[in-house]
Amino acid sequence: MNHVIAFIIKFVMVAAVLLIVLTWAFDVPLVDTLLISLAVTAVSYVMGDLLIFLHAGKPEDQSTRNSIASFVDFVTAFLLIWLIGQILSGTMSEMVAPALIAALVLTAGEWFFHKYVDYKVMAGYNNYKTG
Template identity: 50%
Template sequence: MEHLKALLIKFVMLTAVLWIVLTVAFGVSLLNTLLVSAVLTAAAYVLGDLLIFRKSGKDQEHQKRNLIATFSDMVLAFAVIWLMGEALFSNDTNILSASLISAILIAGGEWYFHKYIDKNVFYVKESGESITGNADYTS
């Protein structure tokens, strides 16, 4: 259930950023924005959150794991938006600029999202033990 809630939060966050950047600023259709959001949510959750964030660095090195995963999410977001943009968006859309702006804003949100999932998804509340660490962030 916690993974489903985290996926929903991630989808809403990505959709909000992409709606502002792609639809409002660059004139991409809402349907294309939703499609990119759905694909990016699935890819970023599996690759960035479940694989890279959980596996990079030691369990107690929250900041290091968060930095690596956030950078990976930024690169993945840029690549997915750019590649899907090439296939879906009109030729007059500046896809590289839209991808770069979106990726930078998404990375900012991902920094806080990783803190959320470390505390609420990867932390086993019943036993008090963490799957990835103690979930104690100092900053």
């Protein structure tokens, strides 16, 4: 259940950022933005939050793991937004700036989301006390 809640929190964060950046600032259609949000959330949660963040260093070295996972999340978000946006819009160059801006904002949010994952979702991994 913790993973479902974390996934929903991440989707809301990603969708909010992409709605502001893609839909409001760059006129990307709402449906396209929601599809991109779902793809970014799914891939980055599994790859960035569960695999890389948890295994990129020693469990007690949260800062190093967070830095590595945040960088991977930036690259993943940028590439997914750019490539899916290109497929949906048909223009490659028009999606570079929105993808870069959105990935930068998402990376800032990911730093805090990783702390949530560390302490609330995977607390047993680091022997944190929950509650």
